[in-house]
Amino acid sequence: MGNTTGQLFRVTTFGESHGPAIGCVIDGCPPGIALAAEEFAADLERRATGRTRHTSARRESDAVEILSGVYEGRTTGTPLALLVRNTDARSKDYERIARQFRPGHADYTYWQKYGIRDPRGGGRSSARETTMRVAAAVVAKKWLAERHGVRVRGHLAQIGAIAPAAHDWAAVEENPFFWPDPGQLAELEAYMDALRKSGDSVGARVTVVADGVPPGWGEPVYGKLDAELAAAMMSINAVKGVEIGDGFASVAQRGTEHRDGMGPDGFLSNHAGGILGGISSGQRLVVSVAFKPTSSLRLPGPGLDLDGNAVEVVTTGRHDPCVGIRATPICEAMLALVLIDQALRHRAQCGDVGEVAPRIAAAAPDGDEGHG
Amino acid sequence: MGNTTGQLFRVTTFGESHGPAIGCVIDGCPPGIALAAEEFAADLERRATGRTRHTSARRESDAVEILSGVYEGRTTGTPLALLVRNTDARSKDYERIARQFRPGHADYTYWQKYGIRDPRGGGRSSARETTMRVAAAVVAKKWLAERHGVRVRGHLAQIGAIAPAAHDWAAVEENPFFWPDPGQLAELEAYMDALRKSGDSVGARVTVVADGVPPGWGEPVYGKLDAELAAAMMSINAVKGVEIGDGFASVAQRGTEHRDGMGPDGFLSNHAGGILGGISSGQRLVVSVAFKPTSSLRLPGPGLDLDGNAVEVVTTGRHDPCVGIRATPICEAMLALVLIDQALRHRAQCGDVGEVAPRIAAAAPDGDEGHG
């Protein structure tokens, strides 16, 4: 609801793109988790702009200050408050558009909803907000890994019309695109350079997976694990679609093809993407997300001004030609936040249920370690 | 959360497929809405099984009893409780599978989560639950129409590999498939008959739209209108994917192509599907939903029993060869429930904001009245 996600591990974010700071409060965090301010750096760096020529040139240090909830290096169970000061906000880039509604942006809808909007860098609707999702998820990922052995990962699965021809998890973190096929990197670089030169942008697909999720997480019927994953992903800026497992490909499938068989040695396939009836099955969770192309372009587009007059909108600020590129850590973050929340809710309601037999093994993932 | 959907117009459903009854409680309903028990019949009939040979043979009367919240024909603002008795439950059909985990079903995950499950007809995981979503949405649709002129509609947009070649809203309610192209009905009938005869099932795509939604509904950033629509649709049984507007097609689009221009006469296109930054833009809301093929088949599939032994599962109960066929009213219901909830939340927070200029007209929809 509003600016809070999660029912028990509740993350509330605040802050505008060009305001003094962004931050979040995590309420309901389990106590006793070792946590230092330095631990946020790695994931924030993965999400950050300005690290390569393929993302916006804005360069924030994204130094996290822990304001509360940690004592002698461990979480105390009281609210964990994190703060990141904005340092590289250039509001003058946006002065011209303070009186414009840019096509494809939230300018007009914020204006209609609130009767007021902060136009500096998109204000609250900026992807800058996702910094705090990633920060909050650092805590979630750590608890999930330590307590349940859950591993959350992701990769870019399509950019424009280009899809990976091979899948190598090891390659994903070694290129600026989170791309799993190292043989395509030269092609991608050239594609992105041409795109940037053209002034246009392109969409992308991101796939995130979680391995090691035990069966039983998810609350039927409206609090289904897949329902909350769908909301979490769709709440990310620029997302237009979410799939679980085979997703829209299921439309053309037969039941005999889609339903995942089970045998004494485990599941035989994973078309479901690890969720049945809204509850995790113990298989790999597979979520795929569609990002639209960036609307902020230096190529002019038809917009309006506050008086309702037509204007040619040209955006000269610093922007990503493909927002999907930096989106992998954000999608991972939302996956982790949903999982920890559902894990805590499951423990609350079903903590009396002991080990339940038979426990079935996950299907062997495709390829080396497999992909989503 | 759990079995409740909505923050202010809160619908809590209960009941198992083969239990004595299903029902719901609507809390937070606006007072003064004229409401009679008879008004539920039309939409429940649209969702019901047993009306044509293309859906499950189970035939419930689905007579709604209003237990509370209505006085002298009007809602009082106190909880509206609706009850539907189950009358055509044949639990013996399921006795054999009480000790089996069917492939592609929630049997195994409920068992792992709760350590106990009601196997009769799928228990709580049955699509029977969606009856009450449709019932609750009758109230929502009425308020939305009377108070805001919002119209919610939907149609089947794909079944297996067949997609409509034409779009005629008037045709949708005149065939058992909610199919918008009357010229394809013979083909569809033949396709479904062959499918039923084969014992297999197939997936489907449903598109639902809302016209007349004013700009401003939706709560950034986690309570975005599209985020809540995604959750609402994904919470429906068998759904594997959700798209807003162009959805996954956005992945291959350019920014100049996707972003919807604006002019003094209104929006120039609607790739966004009526939502920008999580807030309605005043354009048609367009949501598309992927349904997997039914897993309950008389064709045997590899399953397990409670002892972990392999079993050939054959489902002889009454099932839909394509659950998507009856899903149109369910998707409409979830759309209406999300809209009324967001409308109330918007009124709560932004009730002080008066008319905001400029108000832009929606793009002219495609075709006659246009489709999603």
Add this chain to the structure above:
Amino acid sequence: MGNTTGQLFRVTTFGESHGPAIGCVIDGCPPGIALAAEEFAADLERRATGRTRHTSARRESDAVEILSGVYEGRTTGTPLALLVRNTDARSKDYERIARQFRPGHADYTYWQKYGIRDPRGGGRSSARETTMRVAAAVVAKKWLAERHGVRVRGHLAQIGAIAPAAHDWAAVEENPFFWPDPGQLAELEAYMDALRKSGDSVGARVTVVADGVPPGWGEPVYGKLDAELAAAMMSINAVKGVEIGDGFASVAQRGTEHRDGMGPDGFLSNHAGGILGGISSGQRLVVSVAFKPTSSLRLPGPGLDLDGNAVEVVTTGRHDPCVGIRATPICEAMLALVLIDQALRHRAQCGDVGEVAPRIAAAAPDGDEGHG
């Protein structure tokens, strides 16, 4: 919020005093609890009217039907829906007052809030609603007792100016007043008979306690255990005050007197009432509740009609001369509902925290087994 209490063990009640039925849905109930419809009878009988001449003559059978959430005698973790049909509603008693606002009632405020009200028996504002609180708490009490050894009890602690001179828990359930001093029963009977004859009513104080609550339940800072107990008690019809431990007596106490010392053998006293900083201390929880005198009297009182004219209001329906008498099981119910909810929330967040030393024993309660 609204008609739902609890965050994880969520009880939503519905139904009007003279409508067809009252009921509740319990969502988030732990699975595996043995439960039969017969188990509700004992507590509902304790709360019911019509059992002695000291309460309203309305006589409902209060037979509970379990509509969902139980399979083969055990809760399944899906919504538990309970239904009680109203059978002895005499709406004609209220016809006259359909156009009157009775002094001291919710008639006027419901009218102002909703623009419509169900006047039959007070509609939703009737104490009939509390039937379902007691029913829901039967499940909560059972889980608390079986899982944690928690025992919830209560007694009337004052009626008008009469307070118990002695305390014997064994006596409480053996008289219609839940009165702990068996030596005062004749006095009380006479007092109540005179009161009933006079046509007037009187207030009462109820004290409820919980023994065996482990330390650690309660969520600082707004979800404090005492804060939620205060809300729970104040949500009961006719309640005007709530105290924890020494309550208002604390105002005149010194710090050296109030603060409960601790020693190696445990706490030395329990002025705090078992809660420190919003979290249970492991001592007896002690909550005291003030009930106002019934406003429904056959003695005329100054009221208004719908046209704003003065009317002499005389209430001839069946009413309790002291609502507090039947309130003990209701207060117990709310105590139990708050406890199970906080227990589940504690397990969710702090389930990783093992046994913590030192665990201090509760102070020896006063008297035999002690009172609140």
Add this chain to the structure above:
Amino acid sequence: MGNTTGQLFRVTTFGESHGPAIGCVIDGCPPGIALAAEEFAADLERRATGRTRHTSARRESDAVEILSGVYEGRTTGTPLALLVRNTDARSKDYERIARQFRPGHADYTYWQKYGIRDPRGGGRSSARETTMRVAAAVVAKKWLAERHGVRVRGHLAQIGAIAPAAHDWAAVEENPFFWPDPGQLAELEAYMDALRKSGDSVGARVTVVADGVPPGWGEPVYGKLDAELAAAMMSINAVKGVEIGDGFASVAQRGTEHRDGMGPDGFLSNHAGGILGGISSGQRLVVSVAFKPTSSLRLPGPGLDLDGNAVEVVTTGRHDPCVGIRATPICEAMLALVLIDQALRHRAQCGDVGEVAPRIAAAAPDGDEGHG
């Protein structure tokens, strides 16, 4: 729940007594409210310590930084984040007690709940947290006053055995005790000086009122206005009791005495304290709150150490001899926060209900302007 209060005007606070900062996030704030950082000073000063010898010597500047949610001097409807740096935290005062459980404190219960606690100045359980309640309520009070003409005020109503003999609202803000009887100030000063010298502490009663609340605010049955007020007040540190209107005095009243008559000119009395059936009646809201005496004393008390050994606890930090003295603005704050939340919820559900006749005037309050 947890560290968040409110359903629609949601205030989440964070920060420990001796951590780097305290702060809050207000989500759901109506847009368009004029707001400057300077506006927080007045109420924070009223709550602050160190202004007179009668409160703790800790002296914080309590300078509020607005981190987000305000643009060009007006709230934008996005999260309002407020930050106050701690500057006068002397943690060494507390080093000795890091291994002690002080009697009457939350030390032991936090330890048992979380397995870890921040002992510096009481950590999260410190009354320092209430700074942010007062800050958040500045926004709430402003909206309530401007939009609805609601005025929230309070005064100390008892300290130890001393109660005001007269009531003059004008006097309340002109003495450090928020005391309404200017003739007793010398007596109070002497009493407090003697108390401070003795090293002991004393309890207090605070009464807060709201005038101008329209009829209709409050959500039956669990979200009653009085239920939420009770929770809000009981969530304040050191509170042990809450009364609405006549409160516990109702126990000894007759129905003919308690029920408030109505006439064409309005209500005839206000025993109910402005709430009937959980909904505001349009009369003055009257809430009375009991504060226990401070447990932090330099007089030794029996406590325990982490090894379970008895220790004589002496608290040498800076503390209030009567926490109730500074509590008036905190109680006002909680009253205002509950009111704005209920106002927004009422507008959400009942915004379609127009003016409802007859609207009854409030009873003339006692005295000059009257007191609670």
